Amino acid sequence: MSEQQDTKWKAEFKKDVVYLHVIPRSRARAVVNISPYAIKLELWLRINNIPFETIDCQAFSKKGQSPFIMFNKEEIPDSNFIIEFLSEYFSVNPFPGLNATEKAVARAFIKMVEENTSWPIFIYRYVENIDEYSEYFSPDQPVEVRKQILGKLQEWVGKRAHGHGIGRHSSEEVQKVGCDDIQAISDFLGQKKFMMGDNPTVVDCSVFGVLSQVVYVPMGYPMRKYIMEKCPNILQLFDRLKNTYWTNWDEECKM
Known part of the structure; x- marks a missing residue:
């Protein structure tokens, strides 16, 4: 080592x-x-x-x-x-039961969620609304310390977003990108048990990881409002994942 x-x-x-x-x-x-x-x-x-x-x-x-x-x-x-x-x-299949075409779709959703859908969230909380986010960031630290850290993140994330390209758009356009992605996720999920069918895959983990940041943090995210009002199947998917695989989620959120 x-x-x-x-x-x-x-x-x-x-x-x-x-x-x-x-x-x-x-x-x-x-x-x-x-x-x-x-x-x-x-x-x-x-x-x-x-x-x-x-x-x-x-x-x-x-x-x-x-x-x-x-x-x-x-x-x-x-x-x-x-x-x-x-x-x-560990001889684990990250895409159990999927054929080559379905794996290609799964990869496309993972890349969309992690490299596109995540940006409107980061921009909202780290660039445009750090005062609001300070209530949910490092709650064990004094407010002044939180805002100092977030101030540094504001500059760093802002530069990265601009370099990526998404940070060059208006706030409304950025949030529309996020909501359009959410609608695509909801449309594809439909009434299925998990994103790719009857078995959970890495796609479900990516969707849960990224969108949990807005679903469970009661800030004024436009993406959160969109999910709550228009995408009940995403909320049902999250409940299914938590109740089956992360039963102590609520307790861990209080740590």
């Missing part, structure tokens, strides 16, 4: 246990974690009964990302690469 890895590794560990390092959960209020990708990954581990331990961690991976895992003395970053690695190691 490198010296950097030593600072992240537990003094004691068990073989074949995933040590899931996430942004400290104390930074979140009303949702388990402020990172959609941490929630996505933990849900996937739960669905597939892979042994894991969640560890609050201020540090980032060697790629500068969070979450990351430490597994059998190896650091693995990026939720999608982590799922790919663990699927092979």
Whole structure:
């Protein structure tokens, strides 16, 4: 292990246990974690009964990302690469029962949700409404400290959004992008049990991870209003996932 890895590794560990390092959960209020990708990954581990331990961690991976895992003395970053690695190691199919065409659709939805739908959420809370978001960010810290951190994030996220391209649009246009994506998710889900059919896949984990940030955080997100008023099937999907795979979700949100 490198010296950097030593600072992240537990003094004691068990073989074949995933040590899931996430942004400290104390930074979140009303949702388990402020990172959609941490929630996505933990849900996937739960669905597939892979042994894991969640560890609050201020540090980032060697790629500068969070979450990351430490597994059998190896650091693995990026939720999608982590799922790919663990699927092979534990002989788990991330897309059970899907043919090649359905896997292609699944990949397209994952990329849309994680690389497009997420941006209107980040822009709303980190760029345009940091005063409102300060009520749900690091509730264990004084308000002044929260706003100082969010002020730094405001500049950083704003620059990234502008570089991405979505940050060049008006607020109304950005939120329309998010709501259009939500409608596409709802239309495709329809009356199915899960996004791709009878079995949960990585797609459900991505959708839950990203949209949980608006569904469970009672801010003035236009995307939240859209889901609540027009997409009951998404809310039903979330209840199904929580009640089946994350039964202590509400308790963890209070941590």
